[in-house]
Amino acid sequence: MQFLAYILRQTGKNLRQTWGTQVMTLLTVTLSVLIFAFFFLIYTNMIRASQRLGDDVRLIVYLDQEVTAQMRPGIEKKIREFGPVEKIVFVSRAEAFSRLSAQLDKEKDVLADLGPDFLPPSIEVYPLKNLHDLTKISQFSDFLLTLPHAAKVQSGSDWLRRFGYFTNLLRVVVLLSGGLLIITMTFIISYTLRLTVLSRQGELEILRLLGATSAYIRLPLLLEGMMQGFLGSSLGLTALYFLYQYIASRFSGPGFLRLFDFAFFPVELTGAILLAGVVLCTAGSLFSIRRFIRI
Amino acid sequence: MPRDASTDKPLVELVNVTKIYPPDIIALEDVSLRIYKGEILFLTGMSGAGKTTLIKLICCLENPTRGVIEVAGRDLSRISPAGVQRMRQKIGVAYQEFRLLEKQTVLQNIAMAMEVTYASTKAIHARVDELLALLNLSDKRDKLAGELSRGEQQRVALARAAANGPSLLLADEPTGNLDPVATELVINLFRHLNEKNGSTIVVATHDPSIYAETEHRVMMLSNGQLSAHPNRAPRQIDLFEA
Numbered sequence: 340m341q342f343l344a345y346i347l348r349q350t351g352k353n354l355r356q357t358w359g360t361q362v363m364t365l366l367t368v369t370l371s372v373l374i375f376a377f378f379f380l381i382y383t384n385m386i387r388a389s390q391r392l393g394d395d396v397r398l399i400v401y402l403d404q405e406v407t408a409q410m411r412p413g414i415e416k417k418i419r420e421f422g423p424v425e426k427i428v429f430v431s432r433a434e435a436f437s438r439l440s441a442q443l444d445k446e447k448d449v450l451a452d453l454g455p456d457f458l459p460p461s462i463e464v465y466p467l468k469n470l471h472d473l474t475k476i477s478q479f480s481d482f483l484l485t486l487p488h489a490a491k492v493q494s495g496s497d498w499l500r501r502f503g504y505f506t507n508l509l510r511v512v513v514l515l516s517g518g519l520l521i522i523t524m525t526f527i528i529s530y531t532l533r534l535t536v537l538s539r540q541g542e543l544e545i546l547r548l549l550g551a552t553s554a555y556i557r558l559p560l561l562l563e564g565m566m567q568g569f570l571g572s573s574l575g576l577t578a579l580y581f582l583y584q585y586i587a588s589r590f591s592g593p594g595f596l597r598l599f600d601f602a603f604f605p606v607e608l609t610g611a612i613l614l615a616g617v618v619l620c621t622a623g624s625l626f627s628i629r630r631f632i633r634i
Numbered sequence: 635m636p637r638d639a640s641t642d643k644p645l646v647e648l649v650n651v652t653k654i655y656p657p658d659i660i661a662l663e664d665v666s667l668r669i670y671k672g673e674i675l676f677l678t679g680m681s682g683a684g685k686t687t688l689i690k691l692i693c694c695l696e697n698p699t700r701g702v703i704e705v706a707g708r709d710l711s712r713i714s715p716a717g718v719q720r721m722r723q724k725i726g727v728a729y730q731e732f733r734l735l736e737k738q739t740v741l742q743n744i745a746m747a748m749e750v751t752y753a754s755t756k757a758i759h760a761r762v763d764e765l766l767a768l769l770n771l772s773d774k775r776d777k778l779a780g781e782l783s784r785g786e787q788q789r790v791a792l793a794r795a796a797a798n799g800p801s802l803l804l805a806d807e808p809t810g811n812l813d814p815v816a817t818e819l820v821i822n823l824f825r826h827l828n829e830k831n832g833s834t835i836v837v838a839t840h841d842p843s844i845y846a847e848t849e850h851r852v853m854m855l856s857n858g859q860l861s862a863h864p865n866r867a868p869r870q871i872d873l874f875e876a
Contacts, residue, residue, distance in 0.1 A: 548693075550722030
């Protein structure tokens, strides 16, 4: 009990003695966590969005004339020649008009001057859920264009490809900011502890002469690093959460965030980032303690 | 009272200890000495005679070039770093240069010695008050060590060395900056520790007034060699050194 009380008291004393440096360190750790977590949050949301988009992939074959009921089995058979599909839906001109009308809801009056035949008939092909390969989707799209009366095929593969490039770029940014986080946290903590050790050089020397054990001298410094990691990561994540709330409230409604169902980290991931911050700062402390304190 | 050297077990034993500082300064040469439990030993000699070196060797601040040093039956060359730290908790050392933290109070300076043993705050405060009263420093308790006179700092250093009621107290020139009244207080402190705690006390000094009237053993170091003090009776000389 006395041991614990001493460790806590000494840690508090260390923090007070070098409070200016400690505040700067805390801000640096907070900022590092905020930058990393910000990009990581966008990245995780992008990944989820791309998975969802992959699940929702459908290929629409626009036709230049209606498909009769007699023609449908033949077309279905031909489509399945490429490979198994989830489902095939035939959409007539009237059904397309009816859908658009429903989507426009109160603004459907704009369709009043247009006839129900102005939209082309189409076939909606839903590939199996495991078809995420953009090359295969592209090949499937080319195949569908060979169907009788096919005028155009819309697969969204170009859009998905661009989205994939963006996600990859984001992955690089996350890795870079993660690396930056590791370097910043370990080095800044190590540097701060070095200052603490230097400011207490005389005291540590006397403690050594008085018989202070390794744990007595080192544990408060280790705790100092852990606390910096915990506080810095907590502040960084809290700042990110408020930033997220602000953005979510500003962009709520039909828009980008609604489209991607933008969400904050789950509790487990938040805890993992917090733990990583603590571990990195503790590692920085250990490095400094091993290097600058000889007992 | 002086101890009977023939029956007591030595707390500290030096066997043919030589200490040479680079390049070839011989601080101690072939010194053998036994210091017994509960004994008060005065080490005298001129400046540079090797008194401080001897004290540093006993508390593991220096390693001997040759020879063996045992404290409480343990060979110091074989003690682990952690073992050395544990041993230092039981040895009080009052350094010639005091080694106080000038920006900390008298209380904090003395308390440090007890904090490393995880003593309770209550026990620390009680002990500090007791020692300060013995050394007539009660009114300086909350003063910064740097604000004290040299004589007061010296007494604070002694109080810190005595704080844990050490089984061995090593005092290097403990009265170098003291007037006769303060010197008497220090001698009383040694007597108090020796009689109440059974502490073994080694006093390195070139001040004859401390040991002039003593009935305890007085040894003399000269050019790194140890001998009985020429003015002391032969009965006080340890047979081991004879």
